Amino acid sequence: MSEQVTEMPIASPPNGFLWGAATSAYQIEGSPLADGAGPSIWHRFAHMPGRVLNGDTGDIACDHYRRWREDVALMASLGLNAYRFSVAWARVLPEGTGRVNQAGLDFYRHLVDALLEQGIEPMLTLYHWDLPEALDARGGWTSDASPEWFADYARILFRALGDRVRLWITLNEPWVVTSGGYLYGDLAPGHRSLSEAPVVAHNLLRAHAAAFTTGRAEGIGNIGLAVNLEPQYPASRAPEDLAATARRDAFINRWFLDPVFLGTYPSELDGIFGAAWPDRTRSALDALRAPPDFIGVNYYSRSVVREDPTDWPVKAGRVRREGRPHTAIGWEIYPRGLTDILVWLKERYGNPPLYITENGAAFEDPPAVDGRIHDRARVAYLRAHLLAAARALRRGVDLRGYFAWSLLDNFEWSYGYSKRFGLVQVDLATQQRLLKDSALAYRDLILRCRERP
Ligand code: FCB
Numbered sequence: 001m002s003e004q005v006t007e008m009p010i011a012s013p014p015n016g017f018l019w020g021a022a023t024s025a026y027q028i029e030g031s032p033l034a035d036g037a038g039p040s041i042w043h044r045f046a047h048m049p050g051r052v053l054n055g056d057t058g059d060i061a062c063d064h065y066r067r068w069r070e071d072v073a074l075m076a077s078l079g080l081n082a083y084r085f086s087v088a089w090a091r092v093l094p095e096g097t098g099r100v101n102q103a104g105l106d107f108y109r110h111l112v113d114a115l116l117e118q119g120i121e122p123m124l125t126l127y128h129w130d131l132p133e134a135l136d137a138r139g140g141w142t143s144d145a146s147p148e149w150f151a152d153y154a155r156i157l158f159r160a161l162g163d164r165v166r167l168w169i170t171l172n173e174p175w176v177v178t179s180g181g182y183l184y185g186d187l188a189p190g191h192r193s194l195s196e197a198p199v200v201a202h203n204l205l206r207a208h209a210a211a212f213t214t215g216r217a218e219g220i221g222n223i224g225l226a227v228n229l230e231p232q233y234p235a236s237r238a239p240e241d242l243a244a245t246a247r248r249d250a251f252i253n254r255w256f257l258d259p260v261f262l263g264t265y266p267s268e269l270d271g272i273f274g275a276a277w278p279d280r281t282r283s284a285l286d287a288l289r290a291p292p293d294f295i296g297v298n299y300y301s302r303s304v305v306r307e308d309p310t311d312w313p314v315k316a317g318r319v320r321r322e323g324r325p326h327t328a329i330g331w332e333i334y335p336r337g338l339t340d341i342l343v344w345l346k347e348r349y350g351n352p353p354l355y356i357t358e359n360g361a362a363f364e365d366p367p368a369v370d371g372r373i374h375d376r377a378r379v380a381y382l383r384a385h386l387l388a389a390a391r392a393l394r395r396g397v398d399l400r401g402y403f404a405w406s407l408l409d410n411f412e413w414s415y416g417y418s419k420r421f422g423l424v425q426v427d428l429a430t431q432q433r434l435l436k437d438s439a440l441a442y443r444d445l446i447l448r449c450r451e452r453p
Contacts, residue, residue: 018401019446020082024128027410030061035103038094040130045188056416062408076118079446084403086128096132123167141200151210158218170211173228174204195276209290226296226357231337235319240307244316261349263289296357302337327361335384342392353398360405362419378438
């Protein structure tokens with residue numbers, strides 16, 4: 001990476017700044033039913049014809065369930081001092097509640113111990129979308145009981161690993177769980193329902209609060225929430241576009257943060273969901289107020305917004321910015337949006353501690369030449385976003401770490417293996433790992449930053 005980048009984080013990184021990479025269980029582990037694990041909604045969904053591109057599944061994925069030692073060594077070779085991963089609920093509780101599967105718990109205990117041995121701080125996400133199938137059969141996140149299921153599961157993990165894991169995340173991207181899983185239906189469990197979405201969102205917020213309270217009772221100090229944030233900019237100054245921008249901002253950025261920090265839902269949601277938006281009592285809203293110890297920010301892109309009556313149900317369309325660079329998934333590359341959203345978080349919610357828990361890009365990587373993959377586009381993406389993060393630091397944002405998405409090329413949900421976000425290439429046929437140039441550049445940057453007194 002250029003001099004510019006290496007100077008970036010040095011200008012102001014707080015002591016103990018975390019340099020990490022992130023993954024999630026279903027996307028990398030494979031062996032989803034091994035050693036007594038129960039099926040998850042993603043296991044079922046991926047096996048339904050037509051749901052995932054090319055019929056890809058997480059049956060093997062990166063085979064991390066068997067190759068985790070090798071992967072921890074890889075992380076150490078990159079100089080990472082942190083790693084964000086998720087626990088598969090159904091490995092620990094095959095039926096979602098009740099009976100604990102010790103083998104599942106042991107897998108994560110061994111992983112955590114290996115990380116700690118290498119001086120790599122584990123950041124554990126309790127829920128990254130893979131609900132046990134048995135709980136889906138009981139209503140999944142639409143069930144009133146789901147917050148209790150989640151808190152009971154969280155307690156098991158807090159007790160098993162609370163002495164070694166310092167950084168916890170309750171939910172990954174509750175907005176995506178709600179919208180992808182229950183509103184639009186492109187992600188598991190694949191429902192398309194205007195009335196379920198607000199109920200699910202509310203239950204996820206209750207689940208976060210319940211796990212948070214449980215964690216505190218168990219003496220756990222650092223419990224965060226990871227949200228996908230995407231700054232919204234109006235396509236014009238026309239009042240309709242400004243209103244559409246506010247609606248989309250409420251829908252994506254404020255739906256989950258306003259309740260946990262402010263104890264309110266954004267007023268725009270009522271208009272978006274109409275009769276499907278349930279009235280909540282003051283006490284029901286107060287119960288959602290559980291300001292996390294930190295916010296995990298997953299940042300990929302921005303939106304430029306125009307009123308669009310065909311956009312269901314928000315009526316706020318995303319305008320494609322022709323002429324601007326986009327990733328292979330079609331997301332505009334807009335590093336400034338990262339600075340903007342971090343500063344917005346600071347100003348709106350009282351300067352909470354932040355980690356960038358995901359940031360990265362899918363590109364069509366060039367083939368390896370002499371054992372090297374020159375993924376220049378990804379190197380440039382990383383560089384630009386790290387500079388954007390540095391700008392936020394200079395503006396007083398309490399940023400404590402950066403996790404690249406992703407350590408490995410992996411199962412990108414409904415895109416299957418067609419979209420590659422890894423710093424490390426995984427050959428799906430041989431499971432061979434190969435560091436891309438982006439991994440080497442990140443390693444150099446980390447080493448130079450960590451060497452500084
Ligand atoms: C985020 C997910 C993560 C990955 C990236 C590309 O929404 O949290 O699992 O799929 O997008």
